[in-house]
Amino acid sequence: SRFSVRMTTAHNTGTPDLVDFNWDALGFQLVPTDFMYLMRCSSDGVFTNGELVPYGPIELNPAAAVLNYGQGLLEGLRAHRKEDGSILLFRPHENALRMRIGADRLCMPAPSVEQFLEAVKLTVLANKRWVPPTGKGSLYIRPQLIGSGAILGVAPAPQYTFIVFVCPVGHYFKDGLSPISLLTEEEYHRAAPGGTGDIKTIGNYASVVSAQRRAKEKGHSDVLYLDPIHNKFVEEVSSCNIFMVKGNVISTPLLTGTILPGITRKSVIGIAQNLGFQVEERNITIDELLGADEVFCTGTAVVLSPVGSITYRERKVEYGKNQEAGVVSQQLYAAFTAIQKGLVEDSMGWTLQL
Ligand code: COI
Numbered sequence: 001s002r003f004s005v006r007m008t009t010a011h012n013t014g015t016p017d018l019v020d021f022n023w024d025a026l027g028f029q030l031v032p033t034d035f036m037y038l039m040r041c042s043s044d045g046v047f048t049n050g051e052l053v054p055y056g057p058i059e060l061n062p063a064a065a066v067l068n069y070g071q072g073l074l075e076g077l078r079a080h081r082k083e084d085g086s087i088l089l090f091r092p093h094e095n096a097l098r099m100r101i102g103a104d105r106l107c108m109p110a111p112s113v114e115q116f117l118e119a120v121k122l123t124v125l126a127n128k129r130w131v132p133p134t135g136k137g138s139l140y141i142r143p144q145l146i147g148s149g150a151i152l153g154v155a156p157a158p159q160y161t162f163i164v165f166v167c168p169v170g171h172y173f174k175d176g177l178s179p180i181s182l183l184t185e186e187e188y189h190r191a192a193p194g195g196t197g198d199i200k201t202i203g204n205y206a207s208v209v210s211a212q213r214r215a216k217e218k219g220h221s222d223v224l225y226l227d228p229i230h231n232k233f234v235e236e237v238s239s240c241n242i243f244m245v246k247g248n249v250i251s252t253p254l255l256t257g258t259i260l261p262g263i264t265r266k267s268v269i270g271i272a273q274n275l276g277f278q279v280e281e282r283n284i285t286i287d288e289l290l291g292a293d294e295v296f297c298t299g300t301a302v303v304l305s306p307v308g309s310i311t312y313r314e315r316k317v318e319y320g321k322n323q324e325a326g327v328v329s330q331q332l333y334a335a336f337t338a339i340q341k342g343l344v345e346d347s348m349g350w351t352l353q354l
Contacts, residue, residue, distance in 0.1 A: 017129065018129055018133065021130075023136040023137065025170075026132060026169060026170030028140075028169050028170065029169075030167055032055055032056075033167060034055060034126060034129070035055055035126040036123065036165040037050060037053075037123045038051060038161065039115070039161070040161050040162075041109055041159065043158050043159070046109070047109070047110075047162060050115065050118070050122075052122055063150035063151060064148050064149065064150055064151075065150075065151050065156070065157030066147045066202070069154055071106055071146065071156065071157055072145065072146040072201065073102040073108070073145045073201055074143070074144050075098065075143040076140060076141070076200075076301055077091070077092055077095045077141045077143075077263070077300055078090050078140055078300060078340065079124050079139040080134075080139075081139075083134050086353050087124060087125075088341070088351045088354070089141075089352040089354065090339075090340045090350060091263050091350050092116070094263045095120075095143065096117060098200065098261065099111075102199035105199050106156075106201060108145055108157075111162050115162075116162075119143070119162065120164055123166055124141065127166050130166065130167075130168050138168070138169060139166050139167070139168055140167050140168070140300075142164070142167070144164070145160065146160065146163070148161040173302065174221075175221075177306075178308070179306040179308025179309075179320065180221035180305050182223065182237060182309070183214075183222075184223075184311060184313070185223045185225055186226060188208075188211045188225075189228035190235055190238075191235070191259075193228075195258065197260065198255065198261060205239070220311065222237050222238050224236075224237055224242065224310060225238075233286075234284045235253060236253065237297050239299055239301055240302045240305070241264070241298050241299060242289075243265075243295065243296050243297070244288070245292060245293050245294040245296075245326065245328045246291075246292050247293070248276075249277070250280070251279070252265060252269070252280075252281055253281070253284055254282050254283060255281070264298040264299050264336070265298050267336060267339075268298050268304065268332055268336060269281070271332060275331065275335065290315075290317045293319070293326065294306070294320065294325075294326030294328050295307035296326075304332055304333040304337075306320070306329040306333075308323050
């Protein structure tokens with residue numbers, strides 16, 4: 001079968017459990033792996049016959065709804081390799097549910113939670129050799145749901161495809177765990193009320209790269225978006241949610257429809273509460289954020305990234321001393337990653353062992 005052909009042609013490392021790869025060089029770049037999962041559904045809205053196939057390009061009609069009208073969703077989750085060789089998925093049910101909510105918004109049928117979980121498990125296990133050794137990174141899992149059917153007018157596609165591919169990753173930002181530098185954006189907005197800012201639709205990411213490029217050209221790591229009505233309340237960063245720490249209170253913008261309901265966001269809120277912090281989900285002004293003790297971002301890709309500075313209207317505010325992460329950010333990062341990596345007992349039941 002295609003399955004065994006691929007397994008034998010992949011590089012031989014002597015250690016059959018792991019591919020021969022320079023794990024120390026991992027960043028957040030695409031690395032082709034062995035298999036991806038594909039499952040299609042036609043107009044009846046029922047997904048069937050999902051299968052693992054060799055990783056590679058897929059064929060799409062140029063009139064596919066996803067290519068013309070952006071009818072598509074993505075998800076992101078991680079798998080970590082434990083010392084004992086087992087693999088831990090972090091809160092995959094949450095991704096399955098979020099994809100279903102997004103699908104509803106975009107008039108797409110979606111895989112059931114069970115189908116989603118099965119697809120993720122199969123894809124990770126088929127690419128097990130690509131799960132980085134403990135401490136060297138993790139396997140980023142990218143489920144996608146796209147309107148693959150051809151259509152000319154603006155309407156839901158007649159067919160859909162669910163895809164899962166995986167990629168070994170290290171740190172998202174180029175300076176690893178060092179605090180990031182954010183540039184506040186006032187001209188462009190990420191999302192508007194009634195729009196799609198609260199689902200993981202692909203278009204949300206196409207629209208942020210222009211301001212992101214501008215910020216990077218000025219030496220910043222990424223863009224901080226403000227609300228589109230007052231240009232005053234903090235929303236989120238291109239690919240992650242934002243939090244501030246002031247004394248014993250940790251605050252993050254309330255989910256009012258323009259903000260992505262991050263799974264890391266939700267997890268960090270729970271962890272902070274368990275650690276005795278007061279957590280508030282509310283509107284936060286940019287001025288308040290600039291006056292915080294610490295600021296950090298959360299996301300599956302960025303994990304928990306401390307913010308070293310925020311620039312707003314030519315004024316640069318720095319957090320912490322000597323570009324070091326604040327103590328609360330460090331404490332939350334440690335607590336969060338310990339659960340993800342299976343270093344502590346998972347009292348929340350967040351991980352799924354493969
Ligand atoms: C994630 O955090 O997994 C994301 O989806 C962000 C991604 C756009 C890089």
